[in-house]
Each structure stands twice: as structure tokens, then as C-alpha cells.
Amino acid sequence: MRHPEYQYLDLMSHVLENGDERTDRTGVGTRSIFGAMVRFDLSGGTVPILTTKRVYWKTAVKEMLWFLTGGTNIQPLLRENVRIWTDWPLATYRRETGDEITQKAFEQRVVEDDAFAARWGELGPVYGKQWRRWLGADGKEHDQIAGLIRTLRENPSSRRMLFHGWNVSELEEMALPPCHMVYQYHVTSDGRLNCLLFQRSVDLFLGAAFNYVGAAALQLMLAQQAGLKPGELVWVGGDVHLYLNHIDQARLQLLRKPRPFPQMKILRHSVSIDDYRIEDFEVVGYDPHAAIHGEVAV
Template identity: 70%
Template sequence: MLNRHPEYQYLDLLQQVLDHGDKRVDRTGVGTLSIFGALTRFDVGAGAPILTTKRVFWKTAVKEMLWFLTGDTNIQPLLKENVRIWSDWPLARYRKETGDPVSQEVFEARIVADDAFAQKWGDLGPVYGKQWRRWRGPDGREHDQIAGIIHALKTNPSSRRILFHGWNVAEIDEMALPPCHMVYQFHVSKDRLSCLLLQRSVDLFLGCPFNWAGAVALQAMIAQQCDLDLGEFIWVGGDVHLYLNQLDQARLQLTRAPRPMPRLVLKRKPSSIDGYRIEDFEVEDYDPHPHIAAEVAV
């Protein structure tokens, strides 16, 4: 259908996993229904893929992306921005290693207030931002992949090598969670910047909507820095799954009809990719259905 709402790509994936997903025992012990291989495409210039069939807290996703761009790997700056999506992993490590059954609220408060405690227990290892901004080569030299792609887009936009990724094999075992959204590749056509994101593992209900919002925010920032318009956002999923404790929530979401897609707007242009703040982002005409809660599987 030519005029089908773009969000049906996501809803169709939910239905496909529910109908045809392979029931699997996974790392978390919760269990999943899983399919392998998926593709979606969105014209970001016409509307951002921020879901309308449930409210997506897009500011949290953008704050996470801004944190990645700093190269930081400690959750303290995130918690100071009221972003708690990475707390589960260091909290689980703290409980296991100390035997202290501290609540998440108390643990997070201590991370925020106590720099020494945060340094010891709040670090996630060399996760996304470290690899994006400070990938360490065998000679010890660090490589800023983000600066590299911006330079390439400005000087050689027809290159087929404009990409960055986070799967540093030598450091995977040191990470709290190996990168799920692994490879970002960029393509310029007629002064429009398109982004292809390869995601090896996809929590379709909770993670995917955040990943899309964060990736499109990154695409918008890079496009603005390179004086380009927004093109397509193309997403490729590997293991696309619903956790078994999310199935009822997914069925509820499938009963809802998509509403008009919102627009992601940047309110100013900083001097560099490092200058963006959450106040620079605005999502216009966002009128979603109510939020649907579900638990993160750790």
C-alpha cells in the first residue's frame, strides 16, 4: 500500500516475532521469541521514526547518545541527567561482589553523590563511547571515529568507507554489555545524509524504539555539522526478539493505530559535534498513545 504509515514496519515486526519467533533460552534467563534478520527504512526528512503507538521518552534516548559522544563510560553523568537505563549492570555487579542487597535508588544516589564510589562501581568498561571516540590501536594510539566520519563527509562525501563501529574484539570481555547497535554507515546523495544502522541484537519492545530515536538524533547532528539535509534512516536487525515477559505489552501495542510522525528539530548549530546539549533538540507534533511499561532483562 503506497500510503501506508511508516510505523507499520515496526508493528509488522512485532507481529512477525509473536507469530513466528523461535522460543529461545537467552543470556538473561528470561527467554525470548526471536527471528533473525529484519530491515526498515524511514525518510527522516519527512518525519522521525519516534513511535506513536506508545510514548517513547525520546529525551532519554538523546541524552544517552550525547553521553556516548563524550566518550565517557561511567553512569554518573547519566544519573545526574536522570537517565537510569544503564544502572542495572553496575548494580548487579555491586550486589554480586559485595553481597549488599542495596536498592537501585540508594545505589544510584550514592553514585551521584560520591565520586570515589562512582569511579569504582559506576564504570561500565570500554563500552560505546570509548570505542567511538577513543578506540585504542595496537600501537597505543587512540582513534576518534566520530571526528573521522565528519571529516570524510566534508572532504570525500562519495566515499564508501564512512562508518564507525563499536565491536572491538580485544575489549569485548571488559564491557558490561557488548555493543548491540554496532555499525553506523553514512551515505550522501544530492546533499542528503542517510544513515544505515546494523544492530546485532534487538530488544524489539524496549530497546529498539530508543535505538531509533538516538540514532536519528546522531544523524541529525552529523548532517547539521556537515551542512547536509536529512535523508533516510535504514535499520538492519540481526537477532530481533521479544522477551517472554513483554508479549502482552506487544499485543496491546498492536491494537493501536499509528498517528502522524513527529519531526526532530535542532534549535541551534554548535561549533562542533561536541557542543550539543539536550536543550538543542525538539520533537514537533508528537502526539503518541500512552506509554506501555515493561521490565528490562539484565
């Protein structure tokens, strides 16, 4: 059987060789295709943590746990040593104050100074806010995650088990509109939980690996909360692109041969979706190639 990671590598090769080269919002430039799909089977305990480069899976899981809190400030992330969201508030701070503060100094101030964090660490109503506190036209907040879990338990044959983050009325307030924007779930007759994640825009070199891990971790949590078994993770991409400053890194990654996917385990049964901690997750058998670094386009 062909290693499932080749789906990702084949997609990267296709974008690299056939992508439409064009300018983009960041000014860096991309090679882009429109429309792609990969499928990963989680039922045997394995999860799609890419092996052709090291993926810092704990960072991806910590980010997902932060989303589930409904939080929108980077301070809790930085206290967990997660720096993947710093670029956007840092750019805003530099632009509005003229202070060319270093990223390290900015992050330290956010961690240590609550008032500074409240002013400059906010990202606006991004993912978690929409997932847990979507503001309806009626003025009420709607917890999409709680509603999803309730339906998984009570009506698993429903075709309405999904949540999304594209709240049109609040897009302009977000540091970055949601990329992985719709998660839909499906339960088979033998109790397997499947997920389809639609991602409108994906940085294929840097972002996709984290999105696969975060979605898989969420699927394991939801399955546990609903008394189900993990099934298939189906990822669908809209604008799938490689930034032009990641071309050499992509070519290097394509030279590497995938190694076996690891297994991810949740070590205890949490009382609710809000009770999980990073210490509850264990990854076994992860033996990746060396990390390949690339700059985030902001």
C-alpha cells in the first residue's frame, strides 16, 4: 500500500510544477492551484503527522486547545511557548506605534504585562470566538462546538453536524480571516466519526502540516466525547499555494521518503471538551526527517 503522505507530496509537486504564479495579499508571491483533496484513515490509531520534515505536533495541538477555549489573545499561547500567531499583532504594533521592537521583546511584554497584552495581543474575533461564541443577529451567542457534540451524541445520523468560522459581519475585525473555515462530521453505522475539513486558503509548506494535526486531534477529542471511534479525515483545499520563498524548501522535502505515521493517544477520558490539556496527548513512533524552516508570509 502506498504511504498516505504521498498524497501531500504529490500535491506539493503538482503545485510546484503546475501552479499559477501570481502576486498575493502578502506581496511575497505564490504558485497556486484551485481545488485539492487528501484523505487519511485514523481508525488504526495513526495520525497524519508528516514525516518528510519534523512537525512540532505539540504546537499544533496547543493551538487547537486554545481555539476550543474561545480565546482571541496570544498571551495564553505565548505562555505555552506557541509563537505562530505573533506576526500579526507584532506587525500592527510596529505600524501603529513606529516602535521597531524585536519579536522576542514584544512577546515578553505580552507575557508579563496584562495591560499591554490586552491592547496589543488581541487578534480580534478569530477562530475560537466564532466556534464558541458566534454572535447571531438576535444578539445571542451560539456555542457551535457544544451544539456539535450534543448532536453527535443524540442524533449521529444528522447531516447538519458542522461548525464554521466565516462570520461575515466580523471579518473586518479579525487579524486574519479563517483559513480552515468549515468542519463537517459524519458518523457511520458502526460508530466511526469522519471529518471533512474545508480550507479556503492553505500555505502548503508551512500551514497544511499543522492543519492536519490540529484537525486529527480535534477528531480524537470529539470521538471520545461522543463515545465513537475515529474514522477518516478528509481535507479539502480551495486556494492551495506555495509561497515563492518556500520553493527551495519544497524541492528539498520532495527528495525525502516518508516514514511510518505515528500514533496519537489521549491518555485519559476528559469530562468535557473544555477539560483537555496538552499533557493528555501522547504521540508514539514518530521518527521524522529533519525540520525544514521557512518564513511566514504576513
